[in-house]
Amino acid sequence: MKVVLLSGGGGGAQFARGLQDALAPGELAVVGNVGDDLEVLGLHVSPDLDSLLYTLAGLIDEERGWGRAGETWNALASAAAWGGEDWFRLGDYDIGLHLVRTRALREGARLSEITEGFVERAGLETRILPATDDRLRTRIVTPAGELPFQEWFVERAHRDEVDAVVFDGTGDARPAPGVLEALDAADAILVAPSNPYVSIGPILAVRGIRRALERRRVRCVAVSPLVGGKAVTGPLDRMLRRMVGGTTPSHVARSYKGLIDALVIDEADAPAEAPVELVVAQTLMHDRAAARRLAEVVLEAACG
Amino acid sequence: MKVVLLSGGGGGAQFARGLQDALAPGELAVVGNVGDDLEVLGLHVSPDLDSLLYTLAGLIDEERGWGRAGETWNALASAAAWGGEDWFRLGDYDIGLHLVRTRALREGARLSEITEGFVERAGLETRILPATDDRLRTRIVTPAGELPFQEWFVERAHRDEVDAVVFDGTGDARPAPGVLEALDAADAILVAPSNPYVSIGPILAVRGIRRALERRRVRCVAVSPLVGGKAVTGPLDRMLRRMVGGTTPSHVARSYKGLIDALVIDEADAPAEAPVELVVAQTLMHDRAAARRLAEVVLEAACG
Numbered sequence: 048m049k050v051v052l053l054s055g056g057g058g059g060a061q062f063a064r065g066l067q068d069a070l071a072p073g074e075l076a077v078v079g080n081v082g083d084d085l086e087v088l089g090l091h092v093s094p095d096l097d098s099l100l101y102t103l104a105g106l107i108d109e110e111r112g113w114g115r116a117g118e119t120w121n122a123l124a125s126a127a128a129w130g131g132e133d134w135f136r137l138g139d140y141d142i143g144l145h146l147v148r149t150r151a152l153r154e155g156a157r158l159s160e161i162t163e164g165f166v167e168r169a170g171l172e173t174r175i176l177p178a179t180d181d182r183l184r185t186r187i188v189t190p191a192g193e194l195p196f197q198e199w200f201v202e203r204a205h206r207d208e209v210d211a212v213v214f215d216g217t218g219d220a221r222p223a224p225g226v227l228e229a230l231d232a233a234d235a236i237l238v239a240p241s242n243p244y245v246s247i248g249p250i251l252a253v254r255g256i257r258r259a260l261e262r263r264r265v266r267c268v269a270v271s272p273l274v275g276g277k278a279v280t281g282p283l284d285r286m287l288r289r290m291v292g293g294t295t296p297s298h299v300a301r302s303y304k305g306l307i308d309a310l311v312i313d314e315a316d317a318p319a320e321a322p323v324e325l326v327v328a329q330t331l332m333h334d335r336a337a338a339r340r341l342a343e344v345v346l347e348a349a350c351g
Numbered sequence: 352m353k354v355v356l357l358s359g360g361g362g363g364a365q366f367a368r369g370l371q372d373a374l375a376p377g378e379l380a381v382v383g384n385v386g387d388d389l390e391v392l393g394l395h396v397s398p399d400l401d402s403l404l405y406t407l408a409g410l411i412d413e414e415r416g417w418g419r420a421g422e423t424w425n426a427l428a429s430a431a432a433w434g435g436e437d438w439f440r441l442g443d444y445d446i447g448l449h450l451v452r453t454r455a456l457r458e459g460a461r462l463s464e465i466t467e468g469f470v471e472r473a474g475l476e477t478r479i480l481p482a483t484d485d486r487l488r489t490r491i492v493t494p495a496g497e498l499p500f501q502e503w504f505v506e507r508a509h510r511d512e513v514d515a516v517v518f519d520g521t522g523d524a525r526p527a528p529g530v531l532e533a534l535d536a537a538d539a540i541l542v543a544p545s546n547p548y549v550s551i552g553p554i555l556a557v558r559g560i561r562r563a564l565e566r567r568r569v570r571c572v573a574v575s576p577l578v579g580g581k582a583v584t585g586p587l588d589r590m591l592r593r594m595v596g597g598t599t600p601s602h603v604a605r606s607y608k609g610l611i612d613a614l615v616i617d618e619a620d621a622p623a624e625a626p627v628e629l630v631v632a633q634t635l636m637h638d639r640a641a642a643r644r645l646a647e648v649v650l651e652a653a654c655g
Binding site for chain 2: 088089090119121122123124125126127128129130131138139140141142143144146147148149150153164165168
């Protein structure tokens, strides 16, 4: 059994852990979003890949939902005192990882091989694959102008309305080594309950990946990130209303037009109609066990 | 009154603080060694400039003699766990400063202006000037081969005997902005009780600085770093014995031939003879008050 999950961080990473728990070791490969990667204080930060790594390895701060448990913040406080920026929160343990990655990138290593090294050191059998090793960056078109993703999301706390989401670098971005092979070999392809525009969108913006999904010979099942038409966290409900006029399962399904065979929606959103098969489940992942139960439902929907 | 001090870190930095305490605000400029600068985990580290900054600003760990008081070590531990090196001890607060400096250097700023910014943020009126903004690196010639300074000093704990100290980059290294102006305007030039070969040597390896000392029209007074012919810390006594055959004040004075008018030696080394005037004092800086008393003796010897 081989399963490939497309995922952002946050809820996507929690779902990835549910899948990891539900599957046998080595059966899962996660293709992670790199559209929100950024440089902070000269460090290359890959927020979604790191959320996946930390969550799958049990290092994540469960309360906060990002960064490491038991984190300290002294380097960032010091950097700010010496004139550096501190709008993007980087903890000390987290910085240790960014230092190793940033140096390796400067020495010419690819993000995918660096990530593979981290996964190995974390003792994981799940693979984490960046969607691309090439530079692909999400930009948010707002009434205030076009903003880099993290400036919109973190620095301006996603207060600006979103008119469109665009990607820099889609022309050149090729799937990272292993991504197409994993999709080709998959018995099921899943899409995590992540934001379709800013978390899954950048993955699908890599042409080879979108094409592989369009030409799939196995089922692809997405999990809706909405519960009762509302985002659990983040601005997705506002984005959907403004960009496609609503937050029903049908509005969500349209984000994945031609790419999925079924959409798993929460009980709070049923009954509903959509251009794809709908599967109703409890999608809120209150804890690790709930994430595993959801994963089992989704696997059932994908593999029968 | 304008005083310029040439200094390494450690004891040199303690002496610099003694001078800062003894002089009026703004009277002191310290020209710091950059020969031991290095890149660790992709960060540009300037150990001696930072020891000067931390000591003068009251941030130094007094017990350890380097790095910041109340330091934590989580980023380094994390970097090591993810595959980075940890032979060079960088604390979290310290890393905050290195991040800001490294990014500024990558963006094209000069080390001298970055250092000036740090000095300003620390609220210091003493100036800290890197000897040069150009790349000048100390290398140690040992029976085991030629080693970069920090590899010899930290990684191999200066166990290797030293046959010679050489500098990469002396051909191109120009004094940093402000250094020659400070030397020209000085009423006295002082040399801290630092290692003449590896702390003061790289400063004097900048041709313009050596020339300015040779042509000085004011007195230049050095403080011997030896007490009773022994190094307070570090390998200087072994270096002197092997390279010039002894550790008397005369052996120390020869390191500064033509550059100093007087050498301040410890009571434990008197009486002695040397090719320059000798001034006897208590040179051990047990505490900040002792450093200030020594500074007053040295200023008296320099200015009369």
